[in-house]
Amino acid sequence: MRQYFVLIIFVSLFLFGCSGEHLPPNLPKLYSVTLTIVQDGKPFNGASVVIVNENYASSPWAAGGVTNEQGQVKLRTEGKYSGAPAGKYKVTVTKVETPDIELTEDSSSPEYNKKVKEIQDNTFYLVEDKFTKLDTTPLRIEITPSEKNFELDVSPAVRKKYSGK
Numbered sequence: 103m104r105q106y107f108v109l110i111i112f113v114s115l116f117l118f119g120c121s122g123e124h125l126p127p128n129l130p131k132l133y134s135v136t137l138t139i140v141q142d143g144k145p146f147n148g149a150s151v152v153i154v155n156e157n158y159a160s161s162p163w164a165a166g167g168v169t170n171e172q173g174q175v176k177l178r179t180e181g182k183y184s185g186a187p188a189g190k191y192k193v194t195v196t197k198v199e200t201p202d203i204e205l206t207e208d209s210s211s212p213e214y215n216k217k218v219k220e221i222q223d224n225t226f227y228l229v230e231d232k233f234t235k236l237d238t239t240p241l242r243i244e245i246t247p248s249e250k251n252f253e254l255d256v257s258p259a260v261r262k263k264y265s266g267k
Contacts, residue, residue: 125183129163132185135177135245137169138253139195141229145173146197146256149229153177153191153243154236163187186245193241195256197228198264225264229256 137153139146152166165186167175177186201224207214232238233256243252 129179129183130161130187132179132183132187133245133247133250134184135165135186135250136252137175137177137193137243138251139169139173139175139256140253141256142259143257145169145171146195147171147173149173149175149195149197149256151175151177152194153186154194155187156190156192156242161187161189188245188247190244191242192236192239193243193254194234194236194239195229195241195254196234199226199228199261201225222264227262227264228260230258230260231262 137151139149139151147169149169150166151169152164154164155161163179163186165177165179166181167178169175176184178184179186201221203217203221205214205217205221207217227234233241241254241256243254
């Protein structure tokens with residue numbers, strides 16, 4: 103559960119970012135890094151990607167982003183700085199399919215509860231669990247000044263029903 107909480111925080115930072123123009127004084131040099139995520143040999147569009155240093159205590163800078171139609175993501179550190187520091191990283195990849203339903207009703211109305219149930223019944227995870235957690239992901243990269251482009255495979259394709267957990 104803690105893994106999901108950490109992942110949600112990092113993904114939120116990457117999706118919404120923060121404003122700011124100055125680099126923190128303790129931020130290491132950043133390298134432009136492109137990850138390409140494929141699933142069953144095809145680019146994996148719309149996946150959230152997070153990298154966390156294997157030695158997080160000595161280098162707490164996480165990076166990530168969301169893949170485009172080519173399955174590519176240009177990493178951003180802490181959601182706002184272009185690139186990622188050199189180092190050995192664990193990589194997590196997540197993607198959730200949800201129905202396009204708006205919750206505009208009052209939360210105490212029966213219609214609201216009906217829509218929530220419909221959303222839950224039609225929400226699916228599209229990546230195997232092992233790729234979504236830091237403690238189980240087999241995905242690893244090592245960013246160096248010369249090694250900054252990576253292709254990672256999250257096959258096979260899955261469509262696992264949301265369980266509410």
